[in-house]
Amino acid sequence: MVFSIHKITHIFSRYLLIHSILFSLAACNSPESSHTELVFGGVVCTITLFEQGKDSVYRDIFSRLREIENLMSVNIPSSDVSRINAAAGVEPVQVHDDVLKVIERALYYAQLSGGAFDLSIGPLVSLWGIDSDNERVPSQTEIDKVLPLINWRNIELEPQTKSIYLKNKGMSLDLGAITKGYAADEAAVIIKKANIDRAIIDLSGNILILGEKKDKSLWKVGVQDPGGNRGSYMGILQTTEITVVTSGVYERFFEEDGTRYHHIFSPSGGFPVNNGLLSVTIIAHNSMNADALSTAIFVLGYEKGISLIESLPETEAIFIFEDYSVRKTTGVNFTITDNSYRLID
Ligand code: FAD
Ligand code: MG
Numbered sequence: 466m467v468f469s470i471h472k473i474t475h476i477f478s479r480y481l482l483i484h485s486i487l488f489s490l491a492a493c494n495s496p497e498s499s500h501t502e503l504v505f506g507g508v509v510c511t512i513t514l515f516e517q518g519k520d521s522v523y524r525d526i527f528s529r530l531r532e533i534e535n536l537m538s539v540n541i542p543s544s545d546v547s548r549i550n551a552a553a554g555v556e557p558v559q560v561h562d563d564v565l566k567v568i569e570r571a572l573y574y575a576q577l578s579g580g581a582f583d584l585s586i587g588p589l590v591s592l593w594g595i596d597s598d599n600e601r602v603p604s605q606t607e608i609d610k611v612l613p614l615i616n617w618r619n620i621e622l623e624p625q626t627k628s629i630y631l632k633n634k635g636m637s638l639d640l641g642a643i644t645k646g647y648a649a650d651e652a653a654v655i656i657k658k659a660n661i662d663r664a665i666i667d668l669s670g671n672i673l674i675l676g677e678k679k680d681k682s683l684w685k686v687g688v689q690d691p692g693g694n695r696g697s698y699m700g701i702l703q704t705t706e707i708t709v710v711t712s713g714v715y716e717r718f719f720e721e722d723g724t725r726y727h728h729i730f731s732p733s734g735g736f737p738v739n740n741g742l743l744s745v746t747i748i749a750h751n752s753m754n755a756d757a758l759s760t761a762i763f764v765l766g767y768e769k770g771i772s773l774i775e776s777l778p779e780t781e782a783i784f785i786f787e788d789y790s791v792r793k794t795t796g797v798n799f800t801i802t803d804n805s806y807r808l809i810d
């Protein structure tokens with residue numbers, strides 16, 4: 466999937482809007498500085514370091530984000546993930562520790578979600594081409610052809626040799642649903658090593674907040690209004706140090722004959738998930754877990770999703786539905802600010 470220039474500009478402006486919401490809500494104490502760069506194929510990534518935010522720390526963070534992109538992008542032919550995909554059905558591929566960690570965790574969530582989250586979703590992502598220059602509704606025959614390739618059980622991870630093998634030709638991994646979370650956690654490692662106490666990592670949809678506000682009040686994070694303009698929020702989450710990750714139908718999509726086709730797929734049916742949900746927000750402590758969960762829970766839907774969330778420690782969720790009703794788990798401090806939405810107990 467390759468962005469055209471106009472698409473980069475479009476995505477850049479919409480993500481900046483999201484950032485500005487978080488920023489105006491969260492940054493009651495003015496930050497020392499804040500840096501924004503496009504990483505992950507054009508995603509706006511903004512890091513805000515409060516106090517002692519040196520240029521060298523920003524440089525280290527962005528070079529780490531790029532290192533992760535260079536290892537995990539399916540659009541970079543030399544990346545480990547591209548090499549794994551090219552060797553599908555042929556041979557195992559030795560990978561970097563970062564890639565091994567992310568694939569290991571992705572496999573864990575594939576199993577935990579009963580395959581709702583499936584890192585072998587690559588053939589479906591390519592077929593639909595959502596948000597690329599080739600986006601289109603494929604025929605049922607085309608979908609039926611790729612569905613047998615989507616099966617996380619056909620991924621072999623060999624820890625001893627640090628290698629990954631896709632058992633069947635035509636299989637391909639896509640780690641887009643988990644890698645930004647890992648990248649946010651890795652940015653946090655650099656920030657903590659630099660002895661910076663307070664920071665906001667915002668990787669468009671993946672937000673990680675470190676430390677306490679100076680006045681000890683809670684951070685405020687706006688939750689994107691899935692039915693509104695980019696950057697508009699429908700409610701405010703008040704929280705301490707936490708990660709907030711959202712998956713939604715508004716993130717990447719196209720419309721044809723009045724139907725919206727978005728980027729989160731049912732691995733069993735081959736179509737964008739259509740279960741009445743507009744978005745799922747996960748609130749947790751580890752951003753990689755929250756990223757995988759936001760996608761997994763979106764695919765599982767409300768009933769199965771909420772029972773999975775309730776089985777996990779220190780993990781909360783907000784569900785927004787097509788009829789603008791909202792449900793949340795009990796541990797979330799969340800207030801609806803847009804009265805087109807209504808909270809259901
Ligand atoms: P999430 O809900 O976290 O993830 C949705 C994404 O996961 C989908 O876009 C799809 O890729 C995948 N997915 C869909 N259904 C499932 C499922 N059932 N189980 C598991 N995964 C699923 N975008 C570009 O347009 N061009 C690029 O060059 C590009 N490079 C990237 C490189 C990296 C390393 C990463 C992490 C992302 C890149 N992206 C690129 C963006 C990527 O394609 C996804 O769109 C993005 O990561 C979605 O994140 P999200 O938080 O919006 O949604
Ligand atoms: Mg995700």
